[in-house]
Amino acid sequence: MTIWPDISFQDRIDTSEFRIHERAHITVNDDSCRGCTTRECVVACPANLFVPTSDGGILFNYENCYECGTCYLVCNKEGAITWTYPEGGFGIVFHRT
Amino acid sequence: MTDADIIVVGAGPAGSCAAIAAARSGKRVVLIERGPFPGSKNMYGGVIYPRILDELIPQWFETAPIQRWVIRRSTMVLSDTGALNIDYRSNAWGQAPYNGATAYRPDFDNWLAQQAVAAGADLICSTTVTGLLRDDQGRVCGVSTDRPDGDLTASVVIACDGVNSFLAKQAGLYPNANADNYTLGVKETLSLSKHIIDERFGVRDNQGVDIEILGGTSGVNGGGFIYTNLDTIAVGVVLKLSKLSAQKKRPEDIIAELKRHPAIAPLVEGGEVVEYSAHLIPEAGLEMMPKMVADGLLIAGDAAALCLAAGIWLEGVNFAMASGMYAGQSASAAIDASNVSAASLKSYTNRLNETFVLQDHKKLRKIPHLVLSDRVQHRYPAFVTGVVERMFRVDNPTPKPGVRRIVREERKKAGIKLSELVRDALTGLKGFG
Amino acid sequence: MTIAVCIKWVNYSGPVESDTPDERFAGFSFADQAALEWALRIAEKSADEVLVLTAGPVGAEAVLRDALSRGAHRAVRIDIDLTSDSSVIARSLVGAMSQARMVWCGDYSNDRGSGSVPSFIAAELNIDQALGLVALELPENANASFTAVRRLDGGRREQLLISGPAVLSVEGSTIRLRRASLKNTMSASKQEIQVITATGDRVETPALRPYRPRPRVTLAPIGLTALERVKHITDTSSSKGHGETVHAEPSVAATLILESLRKWGYLP
Numbered sequence: 069m070t071i072w073p074d075i076s077f078q079d080r081i082d083t084s085e086f087r088i089h090e091r092a093h094i095t096v097n098d099d100s101c102r103g104c105t106t107r108e109c110v111v112a113c114p115a116n117l118f119v120p121t122s123d124g125g126i127l128f129n130y131e132n133c134y135e136c137g138t139c140y141l142v143c144n145k146e147g148a149i150t151w152t153y154p155e156g157g158f159g160i161v162f163h164r165t
Numbered sequence: 166m167t168d169a170d171i172i173v174v175g176a177g178p179a180g181s182c183a184a185i186a187a188a189r190s191g192k193r194v195v196l197i198e199r200g201p202f203p204g205s206k207n208m209y210g211g212v213i214y215p216r217i218l219d220e221l222i223p224q225w226f227e228t229a230p231i232q233r234w235v236i237r238r239s240t241m242v243l244s245d246t247g248a249l250n251i252d253y254r255s256n257a258w259g260q261a262p263y264n265g266a267t268a269y270r271p272d273f274d275n276w277l278a279q280q281a282v283a284a285g286a287d288l289i290c291s292t293t294v295t296g297l298l299r300d301d302q303g304r305v306c307g308v309s310t311d312r313p314d315g316d317l318t319a320s321v322v323i324a325c326d327g328v329n330s331f332l333a334k335q336a337g338l339y340p341n342a343n344a345d346n347y348t349l350g351v352k353e354t355l356s357l358s359k360h361i362i363d364e365r366f367g368v369r370d371n372q373g374v375d376i377e378i379l380g381g382t383s384g385v386n387g388g389g390f391i392y393t394n395l396d397t398i399a400v401g402v403v404l405k406l407s408k409l410s411a412q413k414k415r416p417e418d419i420i421a422e423l424k425r426h427p428a429i430a431p432l433v434e435g436g437e438v439v440e441y442s443a444h445l446i447p448e449a450g451l452e453m454m455p456k457m458v459a460d461g462l463l464i465a466g467d468a469a470a471l472c473l474a475a476g477i478w479l480e481g482v483n484f485a486m487a488s489g490m491y492a493g494q495s496a497s498a499a500i501d502a503s504n505v506s507a508a509s510l511k512s513y514t515n516r517l518n519e520t521f522v523l524q525d526h527k528k529l530r531k532i533p534h535l536v537l538s539d540r541v542q543h544r545y546p547a548f549v550t551g552v553v554e555r556m557f558r559v560d561n562p563t564p565k566p567g568v569r570r571i572v573r574e575e576r577k578k579a580g581i582k583l584s585e586l587v588r589d590a591l592t593g594l595k596g597f598g
Numbered sequence: 599m600t601i602a603v604c605i606k607w608v609n610y611s612g613p614v615e616s617d618t619p620d621e622r623f624a625g626f627s628f629a630d631q632a633a634l635e636w637a638l639r640i641a642e643k644s645a646d647e648v649l650v651l652t653a654g655p656v657g658a659e660a661v662l663r664d665a666l667s668r669g670a671h672r673a674v675r676i677d678i679d680l681t682s683d684s685s686v687i688a689r690s691l692v693g694a695m696s697q698a699r700m701v702w703c704g705d706y707s708n709d710r711g712s713g714s715v716p717s718f719i720a721a722e723l724n725i726d727q728a729l730g731l732v733a734l735e736l737p738e739n740a741n742a743s744f745t746a747v748r749r750l751d752g753g754r755r756e757q758l759l760i761s762g763p764a765v766l767s768v769e770g771s772t773i774r775l776r777r778a779s780l781k782n783t784m785s786a787s788k789q790e791i792q793v794i795t796a797t798g799d800r801v802e803t804p805a806l807r808p809y810r811p812r813p814r815v816t817l818a819p820i821g822l823t824a825l826e827r828v829k830h831i832t833d834t835s836s837s838k839g840h841g842e843t844v845h846a847e848p849s850v851a852a853t854l855i856l857e858s859l860r861k862w863g864y865l866p
């Protein structure tokens with residue numbers, strides 16, 4: 069087997085710089101998610117920000133978002149996701165990509 | 166009087182080149198970027214083909230923040246255990262006028278935007294454009310931003326706001342913005358010493374390698390890539406959005422599996438993840454392109470889906486730089502002619518049609534969907550590696566089978582119909598030939 | 599008059615690879631941002647001029663322009679190496695802020711700062727200091743005194759009444775800095791920034807030692823066993839008459855307690 073440093077998901081996310089603003093730039097309407105069986109966002113969000121809750125809803129955190137746009141494209145439910153960019157100057161800041 | 170002649174939204178390669186071109190022709194240009202500095206929001210695989218800059222920035226290669234000059238391009242086809250590698254090396258690419266170069270976007274885009282500032286454009290960062298302003302006849306006449314007192318007027322707005330282009334969408338120019346037309350790129354920047362990179366990839370000094378990979382994406386349609394920087398390498402995958410969720414595979418797991426492939430592992434071994442990143446790609450080319458011109462408005466770069474994603478061979482930065490430059494020139498010409506209507510700005514799309522920007526797209530029209538099709542993705546890698554494996558295998562004392570027989574048997578084993586193979590080969594030939 | 603705000607150019611995150619931050623990944627801390635916001639709010643009422651200062655190389659001018667775009671009136675950069683001694687930095691800053699009736703700072707910078715620059719500034723200016731403020735209440739009238747809460751060790755709080763010239767350092771959580779308007783952002787890039795060369799001298803502070811009460815001579819009692827003598831010296835119980843319960847109004851009680859302590863030699 070090959071050897072390279074295993075990396076936990078949190079460590080992976082921690083390699084990115086996020087300048088976090090107090091306003092959530094993306095919001096998820098938990099009510100829409102309750103009826104959603106496909107849950108595309110849970111698999112596709114590269115930052116793993118959509119977490120199914122035990123009671124059938126979706127818990128969403130905006131802080132570590134890459135602002136990629138995947139979630140609003142894969143989600144088929146009208147109105148489940150409200151998507152904007154964070155306030156200018158905030159959010160993801162890439163260094164060596 | 167307007168606040169500016171031309172407002173350029175987005176300081177990526179498209180926006181900065183638009184700003185340079187417009188400022189050079191004496192226009193008052195404001196370049197607005199939502200990140201704290203140009204390039205802070207921008208991520209890509211890793212290779213820029215900057216020859217188009219010859220026109221805007223002669224001797225660009227003397228100041229551009231380049232990591233390595235690409236002198237080797239490889240395409241790998243991976244099956245579960247095998248790999249077919251097509252490798253081309255040209256040391257001539259390591260000297261002016263150069264071919265491709267690896268660079269970090271937070272470096273490159275920032276440098277390019279500084280060229281726009283040097284040409285006289287005003288660069289405003291940390292400012293998100295939130296919408297288009299329109300005059301009483303519905304023509305675009307400026308933008309609103311998320312700053313207090315944030316409206317800014319201009320004769321022409323050039324939207325270079327990247328793949329999600331909310332401006333093009335707001336202007337109603339984007340009918341085909343659905344998940345089928347996009348791929349998600351995720352990437353790890355791995356740190357390795359320069360010495361190790363040089364040895365592993367067979368290069369020295371600032372020579373670099375670019376490897377595109379077909380197969381190896383855990384059954385999700387897409388591809389992989391490896392690029393060498395000075396003391397890091399980029400390893401990533403590009404994944405078809407509509408298939409990603411269907412396969413229930415998470416992006417970072419697909420990278421991990423690619424890194425574990427026996428043909429890839431020796432290249433990436435020991436590399437520590439120093440940065441993880443993600444970004445979308447407008448993948449469908451002509452199939453998804455919006456209208457690029459409206460009264461007082463031009464769209465360039467990824468915002469206009471001009472990224473050439475011939476499957477996994479991504480050229481987006483050069484298309485962005487070229488289209489941005491033409492947009493900047495056309496906007497200036499329209500202002501000089503005191504007519505910024507869509508009809509007058511049409512010179513922009515004419516320019517795109519005359520040059521590689523749209524000609525390459527037309528030529529490769531069918532390629533993106535072909536390369537990402539289920540056949541090419543799931544059956545061809547097994548097929549071609551199977552064929553090659555049997556051609557190279559020495560089965561003494563059994564005599565070697567004829568190539569024709571190998572192809573027939575492997576094709577059947579991979580479940581590919583002859584008619585499909587012929588059709589795909591023709592599409593491929595028409596595209597690349 | 600002038601209200602001075604001292605801000606430091608620091609790395610926001612990531613490894614500190616050199617002493618000069620990369621402009622792209624640097625700015626000024628939330629604490630410094632809060633200091634600027636308080637100064638701007640006071641100046642709005644008092645019509646004072648807000649002067650922002652930073653000590654650092656030319657790249658640090660980015661934070662001054664940022665401050666100008668948010669409403670500061672004038673900016674000065676002290677040209678100095680970022681690794682310089684905080685006492686030297688403080689003296690250089692003071693040299694550039696003549697007439698300041700108030701100096702605002704962040705409580706400490708987020709790059710391993712110790713928060714000593716504000717106190718050096720206070721020492722150099724010889725004015726009061728109110729450091730590490732966690733809450734403030736500005737008065738209606740900008741020149742009136744006002745109260746502020748300061749953090750002490752062990753989670754305790756101290757309330758201060760601030761009147762007259764002072765150096766104040768605040769935590770980032772006290773207030774959020776306003777966003778610059780578009781027009782100010784555009785004009786700030788063209789505004790002039792005054793550059794001053796650092797003085798190179800340290801701030802002189804009086805030598806300080808922790809307070810230690812004078813030793814008191816206690817004669818050993820005579821004629822007892824060793825064990826009893828030790829007990830007699832160390833015992834705090836009634837045998838020496840030191841135990842005394844005071845029943846009185848708090849203010850009177852305090853005086854009585856101080857008297858007793860003095861009598862027994864615990865206070866000078």
Ligand SMILES: Cc1cc2nc3c(=O)[nH]c(=O)nc-3n(C[C@H](O)[C@H](O)[C@H](O)COP(=O)(O)OP(=O)(O)OC[C@H]3O[C@@H](n4cnc5c(N)ncnc54)[C@H](O)[C@@H]3O)c2cc1C
Pocket residue numbers: 153174175176177178179180197198199200203204205206207208209210211212213214292293294295325326327328349350351352401403444445446465466467468472479480481482483485
């Ligand atoms: C994984 C991946 C790999 C790739 N590999 C390659 C490769 O190897 N070679 C290659 O040539 N291309 C590659 N590309 C494509 C290339 O990155 C893009 O085509 C190119 O960046 C497009 O440039 P642009 O200027 O149009 O858009 P962008 O580079 O996306 O720039 C858009 C800019 O606009 C700003 N912006 C967006 N919205 C607003 C707003 N509302 N207000 C203000 N500012 C805004 C953004 O912050 C950004 O700076 C790759 C892309 C990906 C995702």
Ligand code: SF4
Pocket residue numbers: 096100101102104105106107108109110118126142143144145148149
């Ligand atoms: S966000 Fe969309 S895809 Fe995700 S659970 Fe909710 S409705 Fe489903």
Ligand code: SF4
Pocket residue numbers: 094112113114115116117132133134135136137138139140
């Ligand atoms: S924009 Fe991208 S990173 Fe952010 S929540 Fe959506 S999918 Fe996740």
